[in-house]
Amino acid sequence: MNWQRLTNTFSGRSTTRRKYASLLVLPLLAFLLDRLFPLPPAPRYSPIVLAADGSVLHAFLNPTQKWRMKTELAEITPALQQAIINKEDRYFRYHFGVNPLAILQAAGRNIFRNGRTTGASTITMQVARLLEPKERTFGNKLLEMLRAMQLEAHYSKAEILQLYLNLVPYGGNIEGVKSAALLYFQQPPDYLSLAQTVTLAIIPNQPRVLVLGKNNALILAERNRWLRQFQRQHLFPDQDIADALAEPLDVQRHAAPTLAPHLARRLVTQFPTQPIIRSTLRRSPQAKAEDLTRNYVRRLRELGISQASVLVVNNRTRAVEAYVGSADFQDAASAGQVDGVRAVRSPGSTLKPFLYALAVDRGIVTPKLKLPDVPTNFSGFRPENFDKSCAGEVTVERALTYSLNIPAVRVLAEVGVPVFTNKLREAGFKTVAKAAPRLGLSTVLGGCGATLEELTGLYAALADGGRYRALQLRASGSLAPTERGPAGEAPGRAALFSPAAAFLITDILAQRTRPDLPMGYQNSRHLPKIAWKTGTSYGRRDAWSIGYNQDYTIGVWVGNFSGQGSPALTGADIASPLLFDLFNLLAYNSPNNWAVPPATLDFRLVCAETGLVPGAHCPNQLIDYYLPGTSSARHCEHQKEALISGDATVSYCRACVPAAGFKRQLFPNPLPEVLAFREAQGLPSSRLPPHNPACQLVRGNEAAGAALAITSPLAHAEYVLNRGEKQQMLLSCAAGSEVHQVFWYVNDRFLRAASATERVFFRPPSGTVKISCADDHGRNVDIELQVAEM
Structure with a gap:
């Protein structure tokens, strides 16, 4: 008896072990099978670029030349879910990928020919078949079932439904609900009406028969049949069903969205594995900027000008809101697929404001300071003004508003080329950073390479008090290398200039009494107040105009991608009108809020003749901005007192002045090059009488003056x-x-x-x-x- 009990005990234990072993073996076997037969790769979607509001700006065919745009979970509305599930698989949320009851029902119908022949495919099984298309055989049906259970183990029900809606066919090369919604209804799935939603729900069963745009009448009848069936099932409110039944079906296939083609290609190339890329662009400004640029360039073709590029930046966020790489992407004759926003061109005079801002921060200049504007040789470099003329002396503000070359080169020589190019490097100027050791004084006149993107970002820093931040092209996500700072760091605020310098330059650039104000804009009442600067490259190959106010910075380039110049191509005449039209379009009749002087700025009296602190002989004075503790405090010496004979034939030094018979007289004391220019031009000028010939004193220090x-x-x-x-x-x-x-x-x-x-x-x-x-x-x-x- 004891032996029997012991035998039964061991036998029971063995049975229990076998049960536990089988429980362990089954999951292990499932794991090994899952590893040996992994799920097919994820479907390859059509890359799409979204606007900041989530609408589709641009879509591309996927690598298999199909329109298969990824439908996000948020776009699958409850109405779409209910319509699809009730039509395709009412027990979708309850089964494990295979519905045994449906299989038995289908087997009975198929064997006994009772009712419609069906395959009992669940939504999950359909996903398995769409991921791995195979011939419809009994063996392949079993494989579909296994794959369906495998899918259920890997994905949630919501993800499986999402896969199904991304893969269902809609005829031709259109796959997925989102592709069909955009190409037929020009709306994303979550914007569709109930009638449109049901229309898209019924087509995948017969995509070759129910072709939108060709068989609309047949589709309408089928749609209404399903709507009435949903009404009997109380799936949707009766009023919603009635409205859907009354909605006509007048639909045809449309072209895929193609806004911002250059930025779309740029982002897709940059992020090749992302099916959906959300940009910072705003649909309305983008569409308006593209239309305006295309129509504007159309009028310039008779002048030999075929292209233009535009960039619109939000100053507060540095988000790019409009990106126009060329006037017409499809214009192959004018190289329309070239991205002019990133093309390296000569910047002309567009860098001058930043040179003067640096000079302000270094105490070298103030707005009323006068600079020589005379033919000058800078160690072999002899620049000329655009109009080939010189004024003798000009204030800093006039030199900038009139874009004079000679004063700018003089200031650069004093600031130093390395200092200037280092600032440009900090602002992300890649070509300048590479060529910095070879750059010279011609840099400020356009003797370097720059892009519209770099220049617009730099002007946005002026609009933001001198603080630079890299421009943003994507609304969210990690930053791409091209969106990073000059040294690869994440973009932050870099103080390129002081708020005081930024305000002074902005105040100068906002003046409208200047030669580069476009014709017809003098009396415009609705044009927002803007600060702007134009530029024209050597040979009239590039025309620039970049402007900003408190809200936007807009950069405009006009020219030919071939580099061919045009006699009419200047920043003032060709680029500025487009800039002003863009501001009128984007900020029409907006409040003219403007920057206020920062607390670091102050006023002082300066000599009207030189812009320096008044000296002993400066009767004419005016008010000028300056930076206390920074701006030069050098006193004016534009007039020099001399001791001369009564007949004004000789002058005396203090060592040889006679006891009587002399007088004191003020003589102009200009720089030697200014005096030489005035004499060469036949302008009034006067020199000191020759020194007393009887004086034997060595006059090295006594006669020290400006250098020869x-x-x-x-x-x-x-x-x-x-x-x-x-x-x-x-x-x-x-x-x-x-x-x-x-x-x-x-x-x-x-x-x-x-x-x-x-x-x-x-x-x-x-x-x-x-x-x-x-x-x-x-x-x-x-x-x-x-x-x-x-």
Whole structure:
């Protein structure tokens, strides 16, 4: 008896172990099968780029040339869920991928030919078949069932329904509810009416028969049949059903959305694995900017101008709200697929405001300071103003509003090219950063490369008090490398300029009394107040106009992608009208809120003649902004008191002034180059009488004045002369008003004496030539140049 009990005990234990073992083996077997036969890869969707509000801006075919746009869970409305589930699989939410009852019912119908022949496919089984299309056989049906159970183990019901709605066919190359909704109804699925939703629910069963746009009458009848069936099932309210039954079906296939093609391609290339990319663009400004740019360029074609690019930036968020890469993406003849927003071009004069902002922060300039505007040789570089003329002296604000080149180069020489290019590098100027060691004074005139994107971002910093942030192209998500700062860091606020400098430059650029105000805009009452700057590259190949107010910064480039210039192509005449039209379009009749002077700015009186702190002889004064503790406090010396004889024939130093018979008189004391320019132009000027010849005092310090400078020939230049034509070289100099005579030397051999304003000609020798000039006050200057013969 005891042995029997012991045997039964061990037998029971063995049975229990076998049960537990089988419970362990089954999951392990399922796990191994799942690993050996993994689910098919996720479907390849059509990349779509969304606007900031979630609407589709641009869609692309997927790699298999199908329209299969991913439907997000939020877009699957309750009405769509109910319609699909009640029509396709009423027990979808309860089964494990396979509905045994439906299989038995289908088997009975098929065997006994009782009723409609069905396959008992659940939604999950249909997903399995859509992921792996196969011939419809009994064996493949079993595989579908296994795949369906595998799908149920991996995905939630909501995700399976989402997969189904992304894969269902709608005829031709259209797959998925979202593709059908956009291509036929031009609305996303969550914006469809009940009638439209039911229409899309019935088509997948017969996509070759129920073709929208061709068989609308048949589809309408089928739609209404299902609506009445849903009404009997009390699936939707009776009034909603009645409204849906009364809704007509007048639909046809439309083209996929194609707004912002350049940005869409850029983002899709940047994020190739993301089926949905949400941009920062706003649909209305984007559509308006594209239409305005296309129509504007159409009028310019007769001038030999075929392209334009536009960028609209929200100053507060740095979000790009409109991105127009070219006037017409489809215009292959004008290279319309080139993205002009990212094309590297010469920026012309558009960098000048930032140079002056740097100079303000360094205390070099203030708005009323006068700068020389005369022909100047900067170590072999001799810039010219756009109109080939010079004014002698101009204020900083006039130099900027009139975009004068010579004063800008002079300021850059004082600020330093490395300082300027480093600031541009901080603002994300990639081409400048690469070429910085080779850049010179021509940088501020467009002698470097820049893009519309870089320039617009830089002007947005001026609108934001000098604070720079990288422009944003995506509404959310991790930043792409091109959206990062210049050193790869995430974009933050970088103070390029002080708020005071940004305000002063903005105040200057907002003036409307200037030559680059477009014709017809002088009396515009509704144009928002803006600050703007134009630019024209060398050879008139690029026309720029970039402007901003408190809300927006808009950048405009006009030209030809081929680089071909046009005589009519200037920033003022060609680019500014489009800029002003864009501001009128996007901010029409908006309040003219404007920046206020920061607390770091103050006022002071300056001499009206020079813009410097008034000296002893400055009767005419005016008010100017300045930065206390930063702006130069140098006193004005535009007039110099001299002791001269009664007949004004000689001047005296303090060592030789007689006891009587002399008088004190004020003489202009301009810079030597300004004085030389005025004399060359025949403008009124006066020099000090020659110093008392009887005075034997060495006057090195007594006569110290502005430096002597050789204005012709150019230092370090190369000259090629034709000996047969007996060509000669011009010698000229710029000297202070106290200088009356100069002495010229060639290769350290005396050539001749001349008056300070006399133009001397001579025939130079070949090779390296040293030119020296000395004045009658003991100053001298040397230059070297190269002369070759033909």
